[in-house]
Amino acid sequence: LLGEREMRSLVLSLNHKFPEYRLEEGVLDVKLRYINPGESKGQPLHFDVEENLGRGLAIYLCLSKDWSAMYDGQLRVHPFPFKPKDVAPRYNRMVIFDPTFLMSRLMPSSSPKEGWWLCMWLKGGQFRPPQNIPLPAELKQSLRFLYDARKRVYIMRVILLSEKEESVRE
Numbered sequence: 478l479l480g481e482r483e484m485r486s487l488v489l490s491l492n493h494k495f496p497e498y499r500l501e502e503g504v505l506d507v508k509l510r511y512i513n514p515g516e517s518k519g520q521p522l523h524f525d526v527e528e529n530l531g532r533g534l535a536i537y538l539c540l541s542k543d544w545s546a547m548y549d550g551q552l553r554v555h556p557f558p559f560k561p562k563d564v565a566p567r568y569n570r571m572v573i574f575d576p577t578f579l580m581s582r583l584m585p586s587s588s589p590k591e592g593w594w595l596c597m598w599l600k601g602g603q604f605r606p607p608q609n610i611p612l613p614a615e616l617k618q619s620l621r622f623l624y625d626a627r628k629r630v631y632i633m634r635v636i637l638l639s640e641k642e643e644s645v646r647e
Contacts, residue, residue, distance in 0.1 A: 488599060491534060491573070498575075500533045501600035510583060512541070512550050512592030519550070520583040521644040522637060524630060525576030525598065533601015535576040539566040541592035550586030552594065554579050557633045558620075566592060580633055582644050 488500050510520065525535050537552055544550070544566050551563040552572055556579045563584070564572050574581070576598070583594060622628050634641075 491599075495534075498533055498601050503600050504597050505533070505600045506598045508596045510594040510596060512583070512586055512588065512594070514589055514591050515587070517550065517586045517588070517592075518647050519585040519644070521647075522553075522555070522580050522582040522641040524580055524633075533599040535574050535581075536597045536599065537564075537572040537581075538595040538597070539568060539570045539593075540595055541566050541590070542568045543590065544568065544588070544592055548586050548588035548590075548592075549584055550588065550592055551584045552581060553584050554581045555633070555637060557629060557636070566594070578629065580637060580641075585647055 484504065485502055488502050491498065492500050541550075546565050548566075550566050552566070553561050553563050554572075554574055555561045556574075564570070586592065622632075
């Protein structure tokens with residue numbers, strides 16, 4: 478796993494690449510997501526920032542050795558207003574994203590083995606403006622409200638409500 482030196486190096490690299498996040502050294506929160514052998518229900522669709530508004534970037538690290546794509550159990554991210562993306566669990570794969578601009582979930586799986594995702598949230602600023610949303614030029618003015626992170630959260634909750642409800646039922 479990441480030691481203190483590696484974590485400091487990661488934060489420095491991320492701050493260099495994405496200075497708007499103003500990440501601080503250290504981890505704000507850590508969770509270990511366990512995937513049961515057999516039929517696993519996954520995790521419901523959620524915003525990571527609902528739990529803690531001080532979270533900076535989210536880091537999901539797959540700790541499942543010998544995991545096969547046929548087991549499913551992907552990390553699904555919803556980079557609103559775009560289509561969801563599935564990230565296959567591969568040992569040592571790290572996924573880094575801004576939890577204020579998308580919802581995520583772990584998909585159900587059917588594995589004969591147990592699986593693990595380590596989830597960490599770096600310390601950082603609160604709701605940041607999404608400078609990098611690649612909106613078509615002709616739509617930028619009419620979709621300016623998407624640059625307000627709080628409005629995006631509410632809009633995503635409404636638009637993705639049926640998928641969230643389905644993920645809870647699973």
